[in-house]
Amino acid sequence: MASPPAAIAGASPESKAQLQHSKASPTADEQAVQNRSILIAIDRSRHSERALRWYASKIHSNEDRVVFVNVTEPPDLALGFGMAGAAVAEIYTKAVEETVEAAKRLAVNVKTICRSFGIEKIRFLERISHSPGQAIIEAAEEEQADLIILGSRGVGVLRRTFLGSVSDYVLHHSRRSAVLVVPAEQHHHSEAGGQHYSVQGKPAVEDQDVGDQAAKKEG
Amino acid sequence: FCIMGGQSSKPQQRVLIAVDGSSHSQNAFDWYRTNLATPGEDVILFHTGSLPSHLVAPTGIPASDSDVRQAEESLRKRVARLEESMMEQCKQHSMQCRWKYADSLSPGPAVVDASAEEKADLVVMGTRGLGTIRRTILGSVSEFVISHSRRPVVVVPPPPQQ
Numbered sequence: 001m002a003s004p005p006a007a008i009a010g011a012s013p014e015s016k017a018q019l020q021h022s023k024a025s026p027t028a029d030e031q032a033v034q035n036r037s038i039l040i041a042i043d044r045s046r047h048s049e050r051a052l053r054w055y056a057s058k059i060h061s062n063e064d065r066v067v068f069v070n071v072t073e074p075p076d077l078a079l080g081f082g083m084a085g086a087a088v089a090e091i092y093t094k095a096v097e098e099t100v101e102a103a104k105r106l107a108v109n110v111k112t113i114c115r116s117f118g119i120e121k122i123r124f125l126e127r128i129s130h131s132p133g134q135a136i137i138e139a140a141e142e143e144q145a146d147l148i149i150l151g152s153r154g155v156g157v158l159r160r161t162f163l164g165s166v167s168d169y170v171l172h173h174s175r176r177s178a179v180l181v182v183p184a185e186q187h188h189h190s191e192a193g194g195q196h197y198s199v200q201g202k203p204a205v206e207d208q209d210v211g212d213q214a215a216k217k218e219g
Numbered sequence: 220f221c222i223m224g225g226q227s228s229k230p231q232q233r234v235l236i237a238v239d240g241s242s243h244s245q246n247a248f249d250w251y252r253t254n255l256a257t258p259g260e261d262v263i264l265f266h267t268g269s270l271p272s273h274l275v276a277p278t279g280i281p282a283s284d285s286d287v288r289q290a291e292e293s294l295r296k297r298v299a300r301l302e303e304s305m306m307e308q309c310k311q312h313s314m315q316c317r318w319k320y321a322d323s324l325s326p327g328p329a330v331v332d333a334s335a336e337e338k339a340d341l342v343v344m345g346t347r348g349l350g351t352i353r354r355t356i357l358g359s360v361s362e363f364v365i366s367h368s369r370r371p372v373v374v375v376p377p378p379p380q381q
Contacts, residue, residue, distance in 0.1 A: 058341075174374075177374065181371045183369075
C-alpha cells in the first residue's frame with residue numbers, strides 16, 4: 001500500500017505495527033495491488049456519493065488511477081414548428097446549459113470529497129447518453145478499468161431490491177468487475193443516512209442534488 | 220461509513236468470498252487476490268451446500284439410512300477437499316483466511332446471511348458470464364445476492380475468452 005500510515009487517535013499497537021509492516025516489507029499481494037484503474041460512476045444522488053466515500057475510505061491506494069464518469073441523459077427534444085419551434089429551441093439550449101452547470105457543480109463536490117481523503121489525482125468523463133449503463137460500460141473499456149464502482153439505489157425495506165436500473169444494467173452487461181455499494185446495515189424501523197420515506201413510499205431526500213449542496217457551501 | 224480526514228489508512232477489512240469449487244469462483248478469488256487484497260485483511264472463504272434435496276426434504280419414498288450416510292460422507296469429503304485447496308492457496312499468498320461452511324438448500328440467502336453474520340465489509344462473487352444474448356447470466360446465486368445484500372458486493376465476470 002502506498003498510502004502512509006496516519007496518526008489515528010486510539011489506534012491499537014497491533015494496527016500500527018501492521019501499517020509499518022506493510023510499508024517496510026511489501027508482500028506479493030501488496031505488489032499486485034498497484035496501478036489499478038478505477039472507474040467510479042457518479043451522479044447527483046446520495047448513492048454515488050456513498051460509493052465514492054466507500055472507495056476512498058476502504059479501497060483507495062495512492063497508485064490508483066481514479067476516473068469518474070458522469071452520464072446525463074439528453075434533454076427531451078419536443079418537436080415544435082413555427083413560433084413554437086423557436087421557443088422549443090430556446091428551452092432546449094437552456095436545458096443543455098443547466099445540464100452542463102449541474103455537471104460542473106457535481107465535479108466540484110466530487111473534488112472536495114476526494115481532497116478530504118487526500119485523493120488529488122482524479123479525472124472526469126462527462127457523457128451524454130440515453131443509456132447511462134451502456135455509457136459506463138464503454139467508459140470502463142476505454143479506461144481498462146480493473147474495477148467499476150456503483151452506488152445502488154438502496155430503497156430499503158419498502159422494496160425488496162437495492163438495485164437501480166443503471167447499476168442493474170452495468171452488473172449484467174459488464175465484462176469487468178463491478179462493486180455495488182449498498183447502504184450500510186439499517187434497522188427495519190428507521191432509515192440511516194437521511195433517507196426518510198414519505199407515506200407514498202417515495203424517498204423524500206434520496207435523490208437530493210448533492211452538487212447543489214456544494215454550490216451552496218461555496219457561496 | 221467511517222470517514223477520516225486527510226491521508227487515511229484503511230481500517231482492517233473483512234472480506235467474504237463465496238467459493239463453490241467452480242472455475243468462476245476460483246476466478247473471483249484470483250481477481251480479489253490480485254486487485255483488492257491487502258495485508259492484514261481478514262478473508263472468510265464461505266461455502267454452502269447440502270445433501271441432495273430428496274434426502275433432506277420428505278418425499279414419498281423414505282431414503283435408506285445407508286443412502287443418507289453415503290451422501291453425508293461424500294458431501295463431507297467434497298467440502299474438505301475444497302477447503303484444503305482454498306486454504307492452501309491462501310497460505311501460498313500470505314493471506315489471512317478462515318473457512319466457513321453452512322448447510323443450506325438455498326445458496327443465495329446463505330451468502331447474504333453469512334456476510335451479515337460476519338459483518339463483512341465486502342462480498343466477492345464470481346459469475347458464469349455471458350449468455351447467448353448480451354445480457355449476462357449472473358446465476359441465481361449472484362442475482363439473489365446483488366438484490367438482497369446489505370453489504371457491498373463485487374461481481375467478478377469470467378476473464379475474456381483468449
